[in-house]
Amino acid sequence: MEKLPIGIQDFGELRRGGYVYVDKTELIHRMVTMGKPYFLSRPRRFGKSLLVSTLKALFEGKRELFEGLWIENRWDWQQTNPVLHFSFEAIDYDKRGLEEALQLHLRMKAEAFNLRLERLGSKEQLAELIQKIAAKHGQVALLIDEYDKPITDYLNEENISQAKANRDLLREFYGVLKSADEHLRLIFITGISKFAKVSIFSNLNNLSDLTLHRTYATLTGYTQSELEYYFEPHLYAAGQALELSTAVLLDKIREWYNGYSWDGRNKVYNPFGIISFLDQQAFMNFWSASGTPRLIVEQMRQQQLYAMEEVPIKSFIFEHFDLDHIALVPLLFQSGYLTVKSANLLTGEYVLHYPNKEVRESMYAFLLQELSPEPTRHNTGRTVHDLQQAFAQDNLEQVRDILDSVLADLPYETFDKASEGLFHGLVHILFNYLGLYCKSEVHSARGRADAVVQMPQAIYIFEFKIHQTATEALQQIRERDYAQRFRSSGKRVLGIGVHFDGQERRIAGWEVEAL
Numbered sequence: 001m002e003k004l005p006i007g008i009q010d011f012g013e014l015r016r017g018g019y020v021y022v023d024k025t026e027l028i029h030r031m032v033t034m035g036k037p038y039f040l041s042r043p044r045r046f047g048k049s050l051l052v053s054t055l056k057a058l059f060e061g062k063r064e065l066f067e068g069l070w071i072e073n074r075w076d077w078q079q080t081n082p083v084l085h086f087s088f089e090a091i092d093y094d095k096r097g098l099e100e101a102l103q104l105h106l107r108m109k110a111e112a113f114n115l116r117l118e119r120l121g122s123k124e125q126l127a128e129l130i131q132k133i134a135a136k137h138g139q140v141a142l143l144i145d146e147y148d149k150p151i152t153d154y155l156n157e158e159n160i161s162q163a164k165a166n167r168d169l170l171r172e173f174y175g176v177l178k179s180a181d182e183h184l185r186l187i188f189i190t191g192i193s194k195f196a197k198v199s200i201f202s203n204l205n206n207l208s209d210l211t212l213h214r215t216y217a218t219l220t221g222y223t224q225s226e227l228e229y230y231f232e233p234h235l236y237a238a239g240q241a242l243e244l245s246t247a248v249l250l251d252k253i254r255e256w257y258n259g260y261s262w263d264g265r266n267k268v269y270n271p272f273g274i275i276s277f278l279d280q281q282a283f284m285n286f287w288s289a290s291g292t293p294r295l296i297v298e299q300m301r302q303q304q305l306y307a308m309e310e311v312p313i314k315s316f317i318f319e320h321f322d323l324d325h326i327a328l329v330p331l332l333f334q335s336g337y338l339t340v341k342s343a344n345l346l347t348g349e350y351v352l353h354y355p356n357k358e359v360r361e362s363m364y365a366f367l368l369q370e371l372s373p374e375p376t377r378h379n380t381g382r383t384v385h386d387l388q389q390a391f392a393q394d395n396l397e398q399v400r401d402i403l404d405s406v407l408a409d410l411p412y413e414t415f416d417k418a419s420e421g422l423f424h425g426l427v428h429i430l431f432n433y434l435g436l437y438c439k440s441e442v443h444s445a446r447g448r449a450d451a452v453v454q455m456p457q458a459i460y461i462f463e464f465k466i467h468q469t470a471t472e473a474l475q476q477i478r479e480r481d482y483a484q485r486f487r488s489s490g491k492r493v494l495g496i497g498v499h500f501d502g503q504e505r506r507i508a509g510w511e512v513e514a515l
Contacts, residue, residue, distance in 0.1 A: 001233040004275050011053040015065045020234075022226050025071035027219050028054060031210075037177075037187040039201070040219070041194040041211040043260075043336025045272035047220040048190040049087065052145045055188060056083045059141040081185045082137040084109060084130065088149040098150050098166050102126075102173065113137070122169075127176040134183035141186040142177070148191035148200075151323070155295045164323050171200055178206060193334050195322060212318065212340075214263040221260055221268030227253075234278040241281040256283055259355035260336075264343035270336070273358055287336075288362040296335065297370045299328040306367065306425035307442070308338060308354070309432065315348035337363055357436060364433035368406075371426050384430070388437045391455050396496070396512060404507045406430060407500055423500070427451065427464055449482040458492040459483075461515070465499050470509030473497030483515035 005019040014021055031038065032055070042048050057065050061080035066072045086105070093101040102122035110117045110129055113136070119128045133140050150170065154163035177187060187207070194211055201207055210216045218226075228235065228250070239249045257273045276286040300306060305328060313329055329352065332338040337359060338352040354360035368383075383406060390398035407426065427442070431451040434440040439454035451462040461482050463473040474497030477483070483493045492514065499509030 001237075004234065004279050005271075006275055006279055009049040009053060011050060011057045012062070012065055014050070020230050021069075022222055022230050023069050024051070024054070024219060025058075025066065025069045027216060028058065029071050029074060031216065031219075032058070032186055035208050036181075036184070037207045039189045039194075039207040039209050039211070040216070041191060041209075041334060042220050043270070043334065044192060045270060046336075047271050049089075049145050051220055052085065052087075052143045052188065052190060055141065055143055055186070056085050059083050059185070081139055081141045082113070082133050083141045083143060084133060085143045085145070087145040089146055091150075093150050093166070094153070098169050123173045123176045126173060127180055130177075130180045130183050139185035140183055142184055142188070143186075144189045146191055147174070147189050148193045148195065151195070152191075152193055155323075157298065160323065167195070167200060167323055174201060194318060194330070212262050212315075212343075214265070214345075217261065217263040217266040218268055220271075222271060222274060223266065223268055224254070224258065227269060227274065231274075231278060238278055238281045252283060253277065254356075256357045259339060259359075261340045261355075264340045264350070285358050285361055287358045288365065295326070296328075296331060296337070297367065299326065299331060300367070300425075301371075301422075303328055304422065304425060306428050308332060308352075308363075310341070311338065311352040313350050313352060315350060361433070361436055364429050364436070367429045368426070368433060371422060371429070384433045384437065387430075387434055391438065391453055391460065394455075394457060396460075396494075400507060400510050403430075403498070407507070408505045423466060424450075424464070431462075449477060452482075452486075454486075454489075454491075456491075458494055459486045459489065461486075461493065461495050463495075463497055465497070466502055468499065470497040470499040470511040473499060473509075474511045474513055478513075478515070 002020045003018055005014050005021070008014045008017070008019055013019075028051075040048070040051075058071070058075070059081040060083055061077050063072070063075075063077045066075070086109075091101045091105050096104065099122055103125060106122065106125045106129055107117055110125075110132075113129075113133055115129065115132050115136070117125045117128055119125050130140050130142070147170070150166040151163045154160065154166065174189075177184070189207070194209075195201075210219065222230075235246070235249065239246055242249065244252070253274070257269050257277060258267055260270060261267050270287075273286045277283065311329055317327065318330055318333065329338070333352060337354065339355040341351045341353045343350050354363065383402060387399065387402050390396075390402060407423070427450060431440050431442045431453070434453065435442075441452045441454075443449060443452075449461045450464045453460040453462075461477055463477050463482075465473045474495055477495040477497065483495065486493050495513050495515045497509070497511045497513075498507060500506070501508035
């Protein structure tokens with residue numbers, strides 16, 4: 001049985017070491033033979049570095065690494081190109097500063113080709129290096145991995161000025177590539193963020209953006225068929241360990257880890273998540289281990305936007321990621337928290353949502369902790385599990401106690417009419433988090449209940465008020481007949497009016513009525 005490629009980003013190591021490789025060379029062949037300058041944005045841990053390493057081996061003519069792959073007999077192995085490969089993971093810009101680090105890295109690259117750089121400045125040296133390599137060895141395949149890392153590493157309020165300085169430097173650095181076109185066989189640039197073209201690539205405006213390109217929607221990540229074909233022995237082992245049939249196992253795997261899409265049709269798995277599952281043979285949240293960017297929470301707080309389950313947007317919104325005007329939706333999309341659920345290519349309209357249970361749980365847990373000033377009082381997973389158990393046991397007193405405990409940590413200013421969005425945001429997150437373990441719905445549209453929890457024995461309809469009584473909340477449930485669509489279920493339907501006192505920070509009113 002081939003080994004699982006956990007953390008393997010080098011194509012040569014993967015192929016020589018007996019690891020599973022999901023053959024993407026047909027798409028790679030199409031890309032490198034159909035065009036020249038490319039850009040690809042994908043979230044972290046999505047195989048971008050492995051893709052760049054594969055391209056490097058291809059242009060260096062390392063045929064032995066491609067034995068048995070689609071491209072082996074469809075590529076001219078006699079024709080090679082010098083490869084200039086930059087990974088910003090390996091450039092020490094944090095300690096040295098970006099300009100000095102780039103110049104040092106360029107000199108190291110020049111030495112590898114037995115060349116000496118004479119010009120001053122990183123952009124001038126890049127142009128010189130490309131020209132000299134091409135003159136000596138032929139057209140250059142330029143591969144740039146994590147192009148945006150010197151920017152995204154500083155995306156917080158304390159370091160935003162450094163991010164902007166690095167952005168301006170990189171704009172000039174990448175700008176020289178357009179004039180070097182005759183010396184280049186390929187330009188392939190990858191990163192997490194898709195900055196607006198006027199921000200980074202204003203001087204390199206001929207890049208073909210593959211981010212939402214339907215042909216390359218599965219260039220990174222694993223499709224369902226790829227998972228079942230290449231990882232069949234590992235899937236069988238996981239099914240045996242978990243005592244699940246193949247059908248049940250695959251359904252649970254899809255729920256937990258599948259769902260990423262860039263065209264609204266093809267869905268893929270994040271390689272890191274699904275490989276980690278196959279290795280540990282346990283349904284766990286591997287995404288949360290890498291944390292959530294602080295900037296996301298800051299933007300959600302400022303905009304009081306927490307309902308991100310179904311987000312309709314126009315295609316031009318994807319371009320609106322710039323340091324001077326950071327937009328929340330592109331930030332969530334590019335960091336991997338939202339993905340394309342559907343796309344209308346005729347109108348340019350997209351609907352975004354969380355890709356799967358793993359990512360949704362990560363976001364809910366993080367926000368539930370961050371929105372409470374005293375998050376150490378709560379283990380969010382435990383809180384939601386206890387809440388689910390209380391509903392399952394029809395123990396509404398315990399439900400009240402848990403809600404009271406979570407909401408009591410909110411600051412006093414939350415309950416001013418001008419800023420009570422945080423209160424409703426926390427309610428939204430809590431009940432949507434609960435929905436991962438039972439059927440729980442949260443609505444924000446006018447005329448619908450604040451929250452609905454459906455259990456085998458009953459349906460609970462909630463209305464929360466800060467500036468009105470529990471009686472008035474319950475009256476709203478009755479008058480607007482929120483229960484109407486549930487009466488045919490045959491279950492008990494209960495309305496629960498909740499009044500939270502902002503001064504005393506506790507549930508001051510709680511009324512329950514059968515509807």
